[in-house]
Amino acid sequence: MSALPGSAEGAATTGLVDSPVEPVTADLPPLTEQTRLEAREIIARYPQPRSALLPMLHLVQSYQGYVSPEGVALCAEELGLTKAEVGAVATFYTMYKRRPTGRHLVSVCTNTLCAVLGGQRIMDALSADLGVHHDETAADGSVTLEHAECLAACDYAPVVTVDYEFYDQQDVEGARALVAALRRGEKPHPTRGAPLTDFRGVSRQLAGFSQHADAAAAGAAVDAPGEWGPTLAGVRLAAERGESAPPMSGPEPEPTDTGEPAETVAPSGQAGQTPEKEAADARVAAADNPAERAGAAQTHPDEGTEYGRTTPPGSRPTPDTPAGTEPGTSGQGPATREA
Amino acid sequence: MPLTPVLTSRWGADQPWRLSTYESLDGYTALRTALSMTPDELVSLVKDSGLRGRGGAGFPTGMKWSFIPQPKPGETATGPAALPKYLVVNADEGEPGTCKDLPLMMTDPHSLVEGVIISAYAIRCRFAVIYVRGEAVHAHRRLVSAVEEAYAAGYLGRDVLGSGYDLELVVHAGAGAYICGEETALLDSLEGYRGQPRLKPPFPAVAGLYGAPTVINNVETLATVPFVVRGGAEWFKRFGPEKSPGPKIYSISGRVVRPGQYEAPMGTTMRELLAMAGGVRPGHELKFWTPGGSSTPYFTAEHLDVPLDFDSVAAAGSMLGTTALMVFDETDSIVEATLRFTEFYAHESCGKCTPCREGTYWLVQVLQRLVDGRGTAADLDLLTDTCDNILGRSFCALGDGATSCITSSLKYFRDDYVALLPPEEQARLGRSLRLEPVGAAS
Numbered sequence: 001m002s003a004l005p006g007s008a009e010g011a012a013t014t015g016l017v018d019s020p021v022e023p024v025t026a027d028l029p030p031l032t033e034q035t036r037l038e039a040r041e042i043i044a045r046y047p048q049p050r051s052a053l054l055p056m057l058h059l060v061q062s063y064q065g066y067v068s069p070e071g072v073a074l075c076a077e078e079l080g081l082t083k084a085e086v087g088a089v090a091t092f093y094t095m096y097k098r099r100p101t102g103r104h105l106v107s108v109c110t111n112t113l114c115a116v117l118g119g120q121r122i123m124d125a126l127s128a129d130l131g132v133h134h135d136e137t138a139a140d141g142s143v144t145l146e147h148a149e150c151l152a153a154c155d156y157a158p159v160v161t162v163d164y165e166f167y168d169q170q171d172v173e174g175a176r177a178l179v180a181a182l183r184r185g186e187k188p189h190p191t192r193g194a195p196l197t198d199f200r201g202v203s204r205q206l207a208g209f210s211q212h213a214d215a216a217a218a219g220a221a222v223d224a225p226g227e228w229g230p231t232l233a234g235v236r237l238a239a240e241r242g243e244s245a246p247p248m249s250g251p252e253p254e255p256t257d258t259g260e261p262a263e264t265v266a267p268s269g270q271a272g273q274t275p276e277k278e279a280a281d282a283r284v285a286a287a288d289n290p291a292e293r294a295g296a297a298q299t300h301p302d303e304g305t306e307y308g309r310t311t312p313p314g315s316r317p318t319p320d321t322p323a324g325t326e327p328g329t330s331g332q333g334p335a336t337r338e339a
Numbered sequence: 340m341p342l343t344p345v346l347t348s349r350w351g352a353d354q355p356w357r358l359s360t361y362e363s364l365d366g367y368t369a370l371r372t373a374l375s376m377t378p379d380e381l382v383s384l385v386k387d388s389g390l391r392g393r394g395g396a397g398f399p400t401g402m403k404w405s406f407i408p409q410p411k412p413g414e415t416a417t418g419p420a421a422l423p424k425y426l427v428v429n430a431d432e433g434e435p436g437t438c439k440d441l442p443l444m445m446t447d448p449h450s451l452v453e454g455v456i457i458s459a460y461a462i463r464c465r466f467a468v469i470y471v472r473g474e475a476v477h478a479h480r481r482l483v484s485a486v487e488e489a490y491a492a493g494y495l496g497r498d499v500l501g502s503g504y505d506l507e508l509v510v511h512a513g514a515g516a517y518i519c520g521e522e523t524a525l526l527d528s529l530e531g532y533r534g535q536p537r538l539k540p541p542f543p544a545v546a547g548l549y550g551a552p553t554v555i556n557n558v559e560t561l562a563t564v565p566f567v568v569r570g571g572a573e574w575f576k577r578f579g580p581e582k583s584p585g586p587k588i589y590s591i592s593g594r595v596v597r598p599g600q601y602e603a604p605m606g607t608t609m610r611e612l613l614a615m616a617g618g619v620r621p622g623h624e625l626k627f628w629t630p631g632g633s634s635t636p637y638f639t640a641e642h643l644d645v646p647l648d649f650d651s652v653a654a655a656g657s658m659l660g661t662t663a664l665m666v667f668d669e670t671d672s673i674v675e676a677t678l679r680f681t682e683f684y685a686h687e688s689c690g691k692c693t694p695c696r697e698g699t700y701w702l703v704q705v706l707q708r709l710v711d712g713r714g715t716a717a718d719l720d721l722l723t724d725t726c727d728n729i730l731g732r733s734f735c736a737l738g739d740g741a742t743s744c745i746t747s748s749l750k751y752f753r754d755d756y757v758a759l760l761p762p763e764e765q766a767r768l769g770r771s772l773r774l775e776p777v778g779a780a781s
Contacts, residue, residue: 045509047423047466048549050531054514058473079531092533092689094515095473107474111435112633112679113593113665149517149683150435150633151474154592154665155599164476192445193477202476206512208483222484223354231442233599234589235351237615238342245343245586246577248570 028064028100031074035063039078042208049079053089055207057096062204062211066097097144102137104182105199107148107161108175114150119158122175123147129176142183144199155230156191163202165193168227192228194221340607342615343578345566345586346559347602350446356481358488361449367494369565373457374502381461385564387572389584393439394429394520394557395631395660397583397649400564406544407462407552422551424464427529428455430471430478430558431513431520435633435683436663439588440558442600444471444478447562448485452508454561456494457568459506462554466507470525473513482510517687521735522555524689535691536735559588579605583648583659591616593666594623606646609638612664623668627751631660633680634740636747637673657747673752674759677744678706684741695738698729702745709759716767719756723749 038059043052053075060071067090069083076086090096108123109115123145130138130145137144153159156168160175167178168191181188187196201211212218238244349355349364361367373381386401407424410416428451432440444451451469459467469486471479486508489495497505511529518524519534526548528534547553563585567575576584583605589612592598596617603612609628619625627637630647636657638645645655652659667676685699702725708714726742733739749756757765 048530051511051529053531054528055512057514058512089531089533092516093473093513096514110679111683112676113436115679116667116671116676117593148474149686150433150437152432152438152441152472154436154438154663155590156438157592157598161474164474166477194480205476205480205483206473206514208510208512218484222356222480228350228442228446230597230599231446232351233597234342234601234603234615235344235347237597237601238344239351241342243341243343245345245348246574248566248574 028068031060031063031070035059035074036078038207038209039074043078045208050081053079053081053086054093057086057090057093058203059207059209061097061101062200062207062209065101065200066099094149097135099135100137101199102141102144103198104142104162104196105144105146105164106179106182107146107151107164109149109151109153109157109159110147111150113154114158117158118171121172122158122160122170125172125176126179129179138183140183142185143179155233162190163196163199165190165196165202167191189224190226192226194224340579340604340611342601342603343586344602346443346447346450346562346588347600349450350442355447356445356449356485358449358485358492361447365569366449367453367492369568370453370456370494371500373460373568374500374504378461378463381457381568384572385461385567388567388575389572389582390560390563390567390575391583391585391649392557393559393563393587393661395434395634395658397659400556400560403544403556404458404462404554406542407554408545409463419545419552423466423549424462425548425551425553426455426459426462426464426467427522427525427548427553427555428467428469428471428558428561429520429522429525429555430469430475430482431517431525432472432475432558432661433517433520434661434663435680436592436629436665437590437632437661438592438663439590439600439661441472441475441478443558443562443588444475444482448478448481449489450562450565451482451558452485452489452494454564455508456489456499456506457564458554458556458561459508460499460504464554465505467509468529468548469508469510470519470529471510471512473515479510479512486510516689517683518689518735518737521737524735525555526553533689535689536737538734579607580646580648580650582650587647587662589647589662589664591664591666593628594620594625594668594671595666596620606648606651608644608646609664610643612647613643613666619666619668623670625666626669626671627667627673627676627748629660629663629665630657632663633665633683634658634736634743635660636743637751639751657743672710673748673755674706675710677748678703678710680744681706681741684737688737688741692733692735692738694729694732695741698725698738699741701725702741706745709756712759712761714756714760714764716760716764718760719749719753 039056042055043049046052056075057067060067064071072083072086072090076083108119110119110123126145127133130143132138132145135146151159151161153166158170160167160170178188189195197211204211210218212221352360352364354360382401382404390400391397392400408420410420430440455467469482471482493500495506495508499506513519513528516534519528521536522543523537524534529548543553543555545552578585585605586602587605589601589603591601591612598616601612601615625640627639629635630638630652638657642655645651647659647662649659681699681702685703688695688699690696705718705722709718722745726746729738730742757768
């Protein structure tokens with residue numbers, strides 16, 4: 001079996017005859033002409049073929065449970081890339097597995113918030129129960145265990161996912177019972193998410209295909225009931241308090257002597273606080289700060305990424321590099337570094 | 340301030356993710372209005388509303404759209420203006436603490452789809468992509484379903500609602516890389532490469548996806564657009580401060596009684612939000628919190644009255660980020676919390692820029708030995724020096740974000756670091772602070 005990525009020439013150069021990729025097991029279903037047709041269907045979705053690579057790798061996992069050398073070769077052939085190019089992409093992303101996964105993938109969030117609320121204890125307990133560490137598969141092939149970075153469910157912490165479906169607000173005993181059930185072949189219903197299938201099934205969905213036999217089953221997955229307490233916490237509290245957003249239509253707000261637009265915000269009910277005062281307080285507090293002076297109008301649309309490129313005031317300037325010339329900044333950007 | 344459900348207003352409905360529910364609650368009425376306007380009128384409307392991007396940086400959305408080069412009337416377009424335009428939705432939510440976009444896509448995916456169609460029309464784009472985080476399979480499932488429903492109802496595809504406007508929308512699953520939330524890394528990933536940031540300029544507005552003009556907007560930003568179209572700019576400005584108006588989804592998590600999503604006007608304070616969430620768990624008190632995820636410098640109890648809008652939070656020394664309010668109490672060790680966050684950045688650094696790749700690795704080593712009681716007096720300065728050598732020295736903001744929790748924790752809780760030093764090391768600092776170490780698990 002060839003290395004991932006690699007070639008005979010590469011092996012000759014490095015002296016490495018083996019690769020970290022385990023040999024394909026005999027019972028691994030082969031990739032077929034059907035797989036190729038599906039790969040081409042993915043390619044057709046995009047203006048440029050290579051955009052299909054990530055979904056195609058999900059497709060490979062849907063058949064073989066990991067990114068196999070055979071799957072790398074298929075992607076390379078269909079996209080006119082080298083296996084090395086495909087392998088370079090596959091090894092970058094956490095969700096592409098380099099060894100065969102178990103039937104289910106159990107991910108335990110051990111990022112800060114989940115960890116302090118018990119996520120680390122859950123991970124330790126499952127690791128002990130299964131006799132495996134991070135990114136390893138139980139001997140019976142039932143479950144692959146991994147610790148995950150933030151799964152964007154912090155209001156349900158600590159969270160565990162099985163095949164990426166949420167099992168919320170877990171504790172050690174609950175998580176152990178969940179994994180024990182999975183090993184018995186049961187599929188406990190997620191707190192939020194569709195009825196469990198398996199890792200390969202959900203990989204098929206991520207490739208952009210239905211993993212269900214018919215439309216009814218697919219619909220049932222979409223409509224699966226769940227427990228949505230934290231998601232709805234604010235909506236329910238607003239109903240309880242009788243609070244709502246200002247209406248969009250209907251009579252315009254009474255003109256007032258101040259002419260300020262915030263009057264129609266419903267009162268908070270706090271003694272002595274009028275909506276006018278609250279709104280005015282916010283404006284006063286918001287005014288007169290360096291970030292405002294920096295002037296959004298001077299900034300470029302792409303200054304600032306989804307992380308927030310701007311450096312907060314109080315951060316130390318970097319005097320040895322002129323503003324606008326250091327990597328990652330732009331002369332067009334806001335002058336917040338000086339703030 | 341009161342709660343003001345707008346984006347969350349449909350969340351409590353029966354099956355809000357279904358088109359029939361969405362339409363019964365005024366869904367897709369904004370699209371009809373938008374299609375009766377010209378693209379330029381829409382850009383002006385969103386500019387006038389003051390809507391700023393909800394993905395963290397807070398850039399004015401209408402202005403971002405206006406940077407897309409468009410052909411001049413009556414002239415043959417050349418350069419970028421002649422290329423196709425793309426709209427890419429950043430749905431790669433993964434910043435620790437951030438959990439607003441996934442619930443939005445799971446409960447009300449059509450609001451995003453409608454926002455995408457309107458925004459794509461405004462920038463004259465005919466191919467849009469929602470890049471959704473791979474692990475978010477349920478959000479992905481409901482988005483795919485919503486897009487299928489929208490195609491079937493004539494909101495997507497050829498000749499949208501008989502307007503002559505064509506739009507294709509693809510839901511694209513990522514594969515587990517936080518860095519792909521950085522917009523240029525997202526573009527590389529969407530093009531089928533390793534997700535590594537690009538050096539800017541050129542900016543995506545000129546050379547984005549496939550080298551063509553591209554707008555990248557966050558989920559919450561685009562889901563807000565239909566409400567701006569329906570309510571108008573003046574209505575939108577009734578929420579919150581003049582320079583960052585609008586309703587905002589605040590995500591409260593951690594040591595509070597009722598964690599969850601609370602939608603209130605921009606500029607609501609943590610004191611008000613904590614009260615909504617039932618306060619810190621009984622018998623405990625707030626120690627530190629993040630205003631907008633792990634990349635934003637910590638705040639403490641002294642910041643409870645800072646209005647949580649872009650400018651006020653920046654003035655107070657942090658960033659609004661994604662309004663991900665993680666709450667920690669006195670049982671939580673700030674040094675251990677900081678170590679965990681730093682491990683996250685070390686894992687998620689794409690490796691392209693040396694300061695970030697190497698710096699985050701070494702920060703973990705230093706923090707780990709401090710937590711293990713093996714630190715030295717010099718380590719505190721070493722942390723600061725290392726942060727200085729990362730901040731502003733990498734292509735993207737991941738490296739900058741990695742320094743926030745360290746710099747701010749040293750600023751507010753230096754004694755907690757000192758208390759972890761062995762006695763002889765404390766003596767070097769000329770002080771003794773043998774506090775009881777607090778366990779993260781207690």
